[in-house]
Amino acid sequence: SLNSFKIYEVATKSRSAGDGLDFSKLANNDSYYELYYSNDAATHVLVHPDAQPEFIELLNGNTLSYKIVNHDAGLSLHREFETNRKLRNAHPYRGRLGTERYYSHGEINQYIEDLAKQHPTRVLVKTVGRSYEGRWLKTIRITNGDGRANKNVILMDGGFHAREWISPAAVVYAIGELVDNYEAYAQLLLDYDWVILPVVNADGYEYTQVSPDTRMWRKTRQPSSAACIGIDPNRNFDFHWNETGASSDPCSETYAGPKSFSEPEAIVVRDLIRGLADRGKMYLTVHSYGNYILYPWGYIDELPDTWEDLDEVGRAGGDAIKAATGTIYKVGCSTQLLYPAAGASDDYAFNAGFPISFTMELPAGGDNYFNPPPEDIDRLVKETWVGIVAMAQKVVEKYPLN
Secondary structure, eight states: OOTTOEEEEEEOOOGGGOOSOOHHHHHTSTTTEEEEEEOSSEEEEEEOGGGHHHHHHHHHHTTOOEEEEESOHHHHHHHHHHHHHHHHHHSOOSSOOOSSSOOOHHHHHHHHHHHHHHOTTTEEEEEEEEOTTOOEEEEEEEOOSSOOOSOEEEEEEEOSSTTOTHHHHHHHHHHHHHHHTGGGGGGGGTSEEEEEESOSOHHHHHHTTTOGGGTTOOSOSSBOSSSOBOOOGGGOSSSSTTSTTOBSOTTSTTBOOSSTTOSHHHHHHHHHHHHHTTTEEEEEEEEESSSEEEESOSSSSOOOTTHHHHHHHHHHHHHHHHHHHOOOOEEEEHHHHTOOOTTOHHHHHHHHTOSEEEEEEEOOBSTTSBOOOHHHHHHHHHHHHHHHHHHHHHHHHHSOOO
């Protein structure tokens, strides 16, 4: 339980200065600290009650200014859990997914199956694998129904990290727009099919819905050692696996796994990427939080040769969101803007042949940052869709059908 855990926001100096506190080292002590997020302006750290006096001493010793942004993480999660329970009862699944609440993996699978029944010429659902605990992972392929084969492909996924609930919500909203509102997006479906896997880490996602005490779970649910469970599926890909920004400690939040592709969920995404690489033009993986559109490389502090193409498409998304809502997204290489993360799916897809590959980090929300309240879902998913549409339009223009 996270009762009496506090979240601190620390004003961080620019990392290039190389001074001050090394938060990543601190985060290695996972039972007492968890690094939620860090950029060159601020760092959010969740701190165990027993470690709080020591943590404040550390901050003062490094003359870092800080504020407590959540005085009791556990308490706020208990309140949220009750709200979600009431909303589930008030809004049972009836064949459509709205934005009133967050939905379970089972409900999301049911929804895409129902869409395929309603639109048999335009929608195809395919079972692409099983999670460690045996949940079916399904993709939805959305077409315009003209039956032409070998179109270009946009591949999108959500729910890599269990607690990032706004990710599947945004991906499901995109599915609904493309299927139900497809006249508006005819141009995006003319020479392109969209293949979408709404929840990669189905076991973890379901686990976060069990109780307030499991809400902040991030990893998969496969036991990783006698003491700890779970692997970070977004460090489990075999492109520069277990290099920088990943951990060999089974108890770490960024544990890369005993070997690459140890996780069935990562294998599913790998096979999708490989199977579509010859036609795939954009891979988009949706995460939270932080307002970023990130592109490779994540394993090294270097830009790929074609970074200008990535930047152009990413900026189209960022600019569209800013114009629509005023929300600012930073666009750039993940190592330079955020932190190194080797073994991630975006680098893997880019290396496999997708010319455009992004991790989109949606805005924070709620008392624990990973938990935008249900009343914010509608605004956030619509804003995200504006960015996705703008990026897709740029991709369609840049990469016409061969």
